[in-house]
Every structure is written in structure tokens, then in C-alpha cells.
Amino acid sequence: MATDNKQFVMEFHDSPSASAAPLEGDMSNSGPSNVPNVPLNGSNLYPSTLDEPVKDTILRDVKAVGVKFYHVFIPRSSKSLLRDWDLWGPLILCTFLATLLQGHSSAGSNDGGPQFAQVFIVFWVGACAVTLNAKLLGGDISFFQAICVLGYCVLPLLLSLIGCRIILLASRSLVLFIVRCCLVLLGLSWSVFASTAFLASSQPPNRKALAVYPVCLFYFVISWMILSHSG
């Protein structure tokens, strides 16, 4: 009985021993893994980040976001990446996307593009719907992890939007439209590939297509909004 206490004993750290001796040395696998190895003493279980300079705090989060952006380009299923989810990246990407996609709603122009709020809603409600779907089908990924992955994988589409904007600075012609199509298609396929590299492994094998299809639909809608944005 004494060896079975690891599940239901109220302890704050993950160590298998139930001793009350103070832990010293490097941190175990609990807690944020991007925190530098700060030696613990007996009273605090997590290193105190309250006293560090603000630059360190900001740089740590920026580095975490940057690492994830890098992993979107070189996608591989990594459990540690999924565990340290954050929603900074999706927020930045969504805001950028919505700002760039915004139509000019002044009275003089004829552009009826989506408003900022519409893009925002489509993005977040879409991500929530896709994540809920993955969870309801029996996937073992947590809600915010999946939203984190979906949000970060919008990065290739954002880059193709920037490319399209640059192309639109030139004159409009059919050839340039086809170039824009190809750019958006490339971004779409990269986004889908990157997100399924993370998400598909969490589904049972006979339902993988059911979980991947809403991801494709989500990115397809975003890429349609990008393609139909004509500056």
C-alpha cells in the first residue's frame, strides 16, 4: 500500500519518494521547462522569477515563441513542445492577420473586405471548433495545446499574405493572380502539413482523417480570405 501512494497523495512535486527532505539541485520535470536551472531550497518549490530583471522575463517568453515559430517551419512531433503551450504566438499572428486583411470601410472606397472582428471571430471560433472536434473524437491532446498548435501553424499563411500584398503593389493581371494563388496554396499546404504533424499522432488510427479534415477546412477558409483580399 505504501508504494501506491503516488497518485492520490496531495503533493506538489512529482517525485516518487514521499520523503519530506528538502530537494536540492536541478529541477525535476515539473514546472515550466524553459526556466533556467535555479537551485531550490527547502521553502520554495519553483524558482522565484519575481526578482529577475524585466528584460529576462520578456526575453524568455520571446525565446519560447521564437522556438515554436522555428518548429512550425521544421515540423516534427515533439512532446516537450506540446507541453509548453502558450497563446502569445496565436494572438500575435491573429492580430497581424486581421489587421492586414481589413478592408477599408470608408465611404469612398468599394472594398467590402472582412472587418477586424470578423477575422478574429473566424480564427478563434474556428480554432475552438476544430479543437473540440479533436477532443470529442477521442484525441488525447489538451484543449489549449491544440489551440496553440493551430494558432502557430497559421504562420505560413501569414507569410503568403505578406507576399500577396507585395505582389499586389504591382499592377493586376492574370499572371500575377495565378502567382498569388500558388503562393497561398503553398502556405495552405505547409500549414496543414505542420499542424497534422503535431495533431494527427494524438488520434486513434481509424479516425485520423476525421480529425484532420476540420483542420484543412479551417486553413482553407483563412486562405480564401487571404486570396480574396485585393488590397
Added chain:
Amino acid sequence: MARSFKDVEYTKVDLNSPHKEFPARDTSVGLDDGDEDDDVHYDRPGSTAGDRAKLIRDGGADGEDGETTEEAAKKPSVLSMAYYQQFFDVDTNQVGKRILSSFVPRPNRNLVSDDIRHSPDLYGPFWVCTTLVFVTAIAGNLADYFQTSAAGGNYVWVYDFRKVTFAATAIYLYWWLVPLLLWAVTWWRQVPEKYAYLELLCLYGYSLSIYIPVSVLCVIQLAAVQWALILLAMALSGTVLALSLWPSVSSGERRTAVGLLTAAMLLHAALAVGFKLYFFHVTSGGGGSASSPATPAYSGRTSATTRAAATTRKTPSG
């Protein structure tokens, strides 16, 4: 085996190993190790031990006890994820098979009793409806673009988000309101073999699936082609719908059965025709309707009077 409480600092309850002296508590949290004894699986609700276990498990909240299957003995609460997971219990090939048989009418097959009844799901209907919303809105945009650029107008491509909201409202309302009305009428009329609401939802959701490729094809700017496609889709999916609904409604009174079936077919036709007229109308005047700016249907939401607003709903005269 029994400890006094002063020997330990806190009580440790290990629910993973079977406690022989607390048989009811083993089943109360539903932890299934796979090697539990048979006497802790209470699947007959009549037994008193089973009732006690169920009471402990559900807190007495679970009242209805119609089924005697094992799933009923472990019914999850409405607030848990497991409750909703039972509606998504399908595999890829099941969904594909259901979609396929929703527009291929076969006289002896009933979509509900053959395919759906044993495990109705909400995955297929929901994603079919969502896909249809976006595909119809996008195809409607494309159709407008081709129409006005063929008419020679200097059309700046716009993305009319209002089409998406209109399509979403129409499709989702049709998807859950019509089965609700159907179910309510069969319940009111006490039709003996009425379908459950979930099965009707499933049936109606899958029956919309043929409109997805039809919407894409309706981008072709020929009125004859568009009407032919719409009528074909209506006929196919309407037949499957009728074949599935008839065994159920015909078990009641004849008048109710005929009335219900007619109403269902009429609503199905109305949806298809309404979509064709709103999203894909080809005017015979050659761009007369598209180049004149009409007042937007929603005032105060967007201040732009776009050219796309010219395609708000009006029936073509031709």
C-alpha cells in the same frame, strides 16, 4: 488491514487495487483496470447492489433506466466530455459510407435503420453543414465575380462576409429546426415508430451533403446547367429522405404520414431553390442587376456600400 488514523498523517485511498471490503466503491469511479472481477460490474439495474452502486456513482441524479446495456450503467453526466463523446463515436469509413448512401437512393434501404440507428453521430452532420456554409458562400462570391466580369463591368473583387452569415443562419436553422418540427409532430400525433431527434438530426445533416459538390459546380454561369444540377440534387437527396422517413411516419395515421412527408419534401425543395436564387442567380439582362448599387440589407453594420451588396435577395424576373 484496518489502520488507525493516528498511524498515518492522512488517509490514502488507493482506487486502483480492488478492495474486497468495499465492492460498491470500486465501480463508483469507473476506473477499469481490465482485471476487475465480474462481481463488480453491475449491468443489471434490477439488483440492489447495482442500484446502490449507481446511486453512489451518479449521486441519484440519473433517473431513467430504460436500457439494460452496460453503457446505461455508466451514463456520464451532461457536464462531462464523455457525455458528448458518445455522439462522435464514428470511424472514417462509417462517415464516408453514410455520406455516400445519403444521395444514392436504393429502394430497399433505409438510411436511418440500416446505417444510422446503431450509432447516430453528430460529427458528419455538423461538418457537412459547416462545409456547405463556406463552400456556398465562396461559390456565390465566385459566381458574382464571373457574372460581372463577363458583363464587362470593372469589378473589383470583394469578399462579402454577409454571404457567409446568411448561409450559416439558413443552413444551421434548417438542419436543427426541421427535424425538431418533424419530431414534435410525430410525438404529438403519437406515431408508434417515431425516430429519435438525434437520428433525425443525423439524417438531415447527411442529406445535405450532395449540395457541396453541386454548389461548386453552380459557379458555371449557365442558368440551365445550374437549374439542372439543383433539381438533380434535390431529387436524389429528397428520394433518400423520403425513403428513410416513410417507414416511420407511415406507422401512424395515413393523413399525418402524407402530410409530414409532403412538408418535408417541400422544405427540402425550398432550401435548394432558395439557395440557387440567392447565391447563384444569373440575370438575363447581362449585368443589369450587378452594376447598380443597391442598399445593403444590414444597415449600420458596415458603412461601405459595396457592389456585392447588389446581390441581396431579389428574385430574378427572367
